[in-house]
Amino acid sequence: MTVQGVPEWIGISGAGALGAVVGSFLNVVIHRLPLGQSLVHPPSHCPRCGARVRPHHNLPVIGWLLLGGRCRDCREPISPRYPLVEALTAVLAAGWWARAESALAFGVYFVFLAGLVAVTFIDLDHKIIPDSLSLGGVVLGMAASFLLPLGWKDSLVGAAAGGGILAAVAYGYEAVTGREGMGFGDVKLLAAIGAFLGWQAVLFTVFVSSVTGSVVGLAAIAMGGRDLRFEVPFGPFLALGAVVYLFFGPELVRWYFGLLP
Numbered sequence: 338m339t340v341q342g343v344p345e346w347i348g349i350s351g352a353g354a355l356g357a358v359v360g361s362f363l364n365v366v367i368h369r370l371p372l373g374q375s376l377v378h379p380p381s382h383c384p385r386c387g388a389r390v391r392p393h394h395n396l397p398v399i400g401w402l403l404l405g406g407r408c409r410d411c412r413e414p415i416s417p418r419y420p421l422v423e424a425l426t427a428v429l430a431a432g433w434w435a436r437a438e439s440a441l442a443f444g445v446y447f448v449f450l451a452g453l454v455a456v457t458f459i460d461l462d463h464k465i466i467p468d469s470l471s472l473g474g475v476v477l478g479m480a481a482s483f484l485l486p487l488g489w490k491d492s493l494v495g496a497a498a499g500g501g502i503l504a505a506v507a508y509g510y511e512a513v514t515g516r517e518g519m520g521f522g523d524v525k526l527l528a529a530i531g532a533f534l535g536w537q538a539v540l541f542t543v544f545v546s547s548v549t550g551s552v553v554g555l556a557a558i559a560m561g562g563r564d565l566r567f568e569v570p571f572g573p574f575l576a577l578g579a580v581v582y583l584f585f586g587p588e589l590v591r592w593y594f595g596l597l598p
């Protein structure tokens with residue numbers, strides 16, 4: 338995105354810094370939201386010795402590097418996932434700044450991306466997708482669509498398609514096998530993706546997430562030698578599909594149809 342009077346590299350760097358700071362907050366969300374804890378109190382502290390994190394060590398990524406990945410007081414290792422989430426959010430924000438067509442689109446879809454990062458790691462940890470993120474995303478996506486080129490009709494159809502397709506698959510699977518194969522958290526997440534991006538994104542996301550999910554699932558079974566059907570959470574793959582669509586979807590769809598005679 339080019340903003341008048343602002344060189345693009347400054348915009349991209351600023352977005353990256355914003356992403357790192359938001360990523361730092363997402364670590365708190367990922368850690369506390371599934372446990373029902375407050376996101377603001379108490380301030381960040383070491384889970385072992387309770388020492389408060391000093392302000393300069395709270396700097397995204399850099400703080401962790403300064404500390405050598407350990408608590409300053411008790412030397413308890415701090416998971417490298419903290420700086421990873423911060424770096425990932427920074428990269429997504431910087432990349433999205435470069436792709437976004439307006440400041441509004443940047444803001445709305447940056448919130449969307451941040452939500453997907455939180456969903457991914459919460460689902461990996463707990464195999465759940467909190468309703469506050471998925472259903473909250475449906476509401477936010479539909480509200481934002483009134484202001485975006487997407488429009489409220491495409492958003493509504495997208496949310497219905499997302500919820501409907503996966504709900505049908507989930508009910509069908511359960512009816513046939515008598516087991517729950519797909520969580521309804523995934524259904525609600527796909528509805529949120531549809532609300533933000535429209536129904537084409539829903540089809541695209543289902544395609545990308547099924548392919549990548551199957552590849553990873555089969556690789557896990559091959560390596561672990563056990564049945565992981567119910568152990569691989571699907572949320573991260575849905576999030577991946579949505580991110581790919583947000584960044585490259587229109588080009589990929591055009592390229593795909595260009596291959597047809």
Ligand SMILES: [Zn+2]
Nearest residue numbers: 383386408411
């Ligand atoms: Zn400590």
